[in-house]
Amino acid sequence: MADFAKKQNRRVLTFLVRCFVLVIAATLALQILPWKRLAVILPSLSPFVAICSALAIRTLSVITLLAVPLFIMALWRGRWFCRNLCPVGFLSENIRRLRRPANPNFTKAPLIGQWVVLLTLGGAILGYPLFLLFDPLGIFNGFFQALCRPFSVSSMVYCLPLLIVLTINFVWVGLWCSHLCPLGAIQVMLFRLWGIFRHNILILYRQESPDNNKVLTARRDILALGTGILAAVTTRKLFRGRAMKPIRPPGAIDESNFTAVCIRCGNCTRACPAGIIEPDPGGYGVASFMTPTLRFENNYCQEDCNSCNEVCPSGAITGLSLAEKRKTTVGLAKVDMSICLLSEERECTVCVRICPYDAVKLAFSEEDYISIPKIDPDKCTGCGACEWVCPVSPKKAITIESVS
Numbered sequence: 001m002a003d004f005a006k007k008q009n010r011r012v013l014t015f016l017v018r019c020f021v022l023v024i025a026a027t028l029a030l031q032i033l034p035w036k037r038l039a040v041i042l043p044s045l046s047p048f049v050a051i052c053s054a055l056a057i058r059t060l061s062v063i064t065l066l067a068v069p070l071f072i073m074a075l076w077r078g079r080w081f082c083r084n085l086c087p088v089g090f091l092s093e094n095i096r097r098l099r100r101p102a103n104p105n106f107t108k109a110p111l112i113g114q115w116v117v118l119l120t121l122g123g124a125i126l127g128y129p130l131f132l133l134f135d136p137l138g139i140f141n142g143f144f145q146a147l148c149r150p151f152s153v154s155s156m157v158y159c160l161p162l163l164i165v166l167t168i169n170f171v172w173v174g175l176w177c178s179h180l181c182p183l184g185a186i187q188v189m190l191f192r193l194w195g196i197f198r199h200n201i202l203i204l205y206r207q208e209s210p211d212n213n214k215v216l217t218a219r220r221d222i223l224a225l226g227t228g229i230l231a232a233v234t235t236r237k238l239f240r241g242r243a244m245k246p247i248r249p250p251g252a253i254d255e256s257n258f259t260a261v262c263i264r265c266g267n268c269t270r271a272c273p274a275g276i277i278e279p280d281p282g283g284y285g286v287a288s289f290m291t292p293t294l295r296f297e298n299n300y301c302q303e304d305c306n307s308c309n310e311v312c313p314s315g316a317i318t319g320l321s322l323a324e325k326r327k328t329t330v331g332l333a334k335v336d337m338s339i340c341l342l343s344e345e346r347e348c349t350v351c352v353r354i355c356p357y358d359a360v361k362l363a364f365s366e367e368d369y370i371s372i373p374k375i376d377p378d379k380c381t382g383c384g385a386c387e388w389v390c391p392v393s394p395k396k397a398i399t400i401e402s403v404s
């Protein structure tokens with residue numbers, strides 16, 4: 001009886017802790033606290049994101065270190081995080097309680113999550129971690145940050161992944177968590193790896209022969225890693241975007257890796273005080289779908305801001321300081337003299353006056369016998385201020401073009 005009461009108490013305590021964690025996770029994702037930078041925490045806790053992105057961008061940052069506690073926990077206790085803290089797991093568990101019978105048997109279903117992890121790791125070796133965007137913490141983050149945005153198709157699309165995960169777990173009870181989730185899978189794999197390591201130490205110590213099952217599993221893992229490397233090469237070629245490249249936030253890594261390293265968590269979109277970061281609706285190719293791009297219709301990249309660089313958990317945006325960001329070029333302004341008001345001999349110098357980097361000057365054209373705006377490519381960072389203020393519409397006479 002005392003045991004039963006103890007178990008009940010523990011269950012209630014776990015439930016309360018998980019409710020608390022869910023509220024904290026949602027608060028961080030919503031970026032409603034005064035310290036917007038905290039939004040980086042939730043998606044960065046995932047060892048799946050940390051290991052694959054660090055491999056892909058060949059950098060270990062302070063943000064990568066946020067995944068260390070969960071990494072150690074996985075080595076020691078396997079899926080402890082899933083059972084006790086994961087907000088997606090908690091939501092799924094409570095939704096599937098609505099469904100009976102609640103115990104279907106998936107023991108024979110393939111462990112797709114582990115393949116996803118291995119393929120992504122294989123791709124990360126080549127700088128293209130294929131399925132990083134399936135991380136549940138990134139999915140959770142994307143859902144909540146989209147709730148704060150004005151209603152639009154893109155905010156609905158950001159909400160979709162979490163709804164799909166919850167639907168999978170509701171229809172095929174627990175299938176996502178047990179067989180599909182890459183974060184769950186990497187915890188199992190780390191636990192297994194640690195087990196193999198300990199086993200091998202024992203073999204060496206006791207001079208026993210190795211366990212054939214473990215040797216076979218290791219072979220399968222190596223095969224999946226190799227497939228990941230091949231898949232990364234093919235996918236990068238197949239999904240190569242359109243000839244026209246998007247303008248990415250300052251500090252974004254090379255375009256050929258960006259689309260895979262960005263986990264679509266939406267942190268940068270939400271953090272931008274100018275509201276100029278928009279998810280790509282697919283105009284720059286399939287691989288770029290829902291990745292952040294800069295649009296200058298309503299504002300420009302502020303010279304005193306590096307917010308997007310402070311909140312990216314995957315390293316897709318590299319974390320530039322304000323001074324570094326001010327020297328970073330995202331694009332180059334280009335003038336279309338066929339529609340510029342000066343070509344009609346009308347008065348206009350707004351692009352010259354607004355440029356915070358003093359990169360636009362009026363120069364006299366001997367050819368057309370008029371003054372024209374001249375861009376200094378050494379000074380222009382592509383901040384978009386000139387495009388934003390240009391009064392010509394619908395197509396602006398001065399626009400920012402990608403330099404990547």
Ligand code: SF4
Nearest residue numbers: 272301302305306308
């Ligand atoms: S640096 Fe520019 S793009 Fe990034 S958040 Fe600030 S204003 Fe937005």
Ligand code: SF4
Nearest residue numbers: 262263265266268312
């Ligand atoms: S680039 Fe933006 S959406 Fe992509 S992972 Fe970084 S913060 Fe998230």
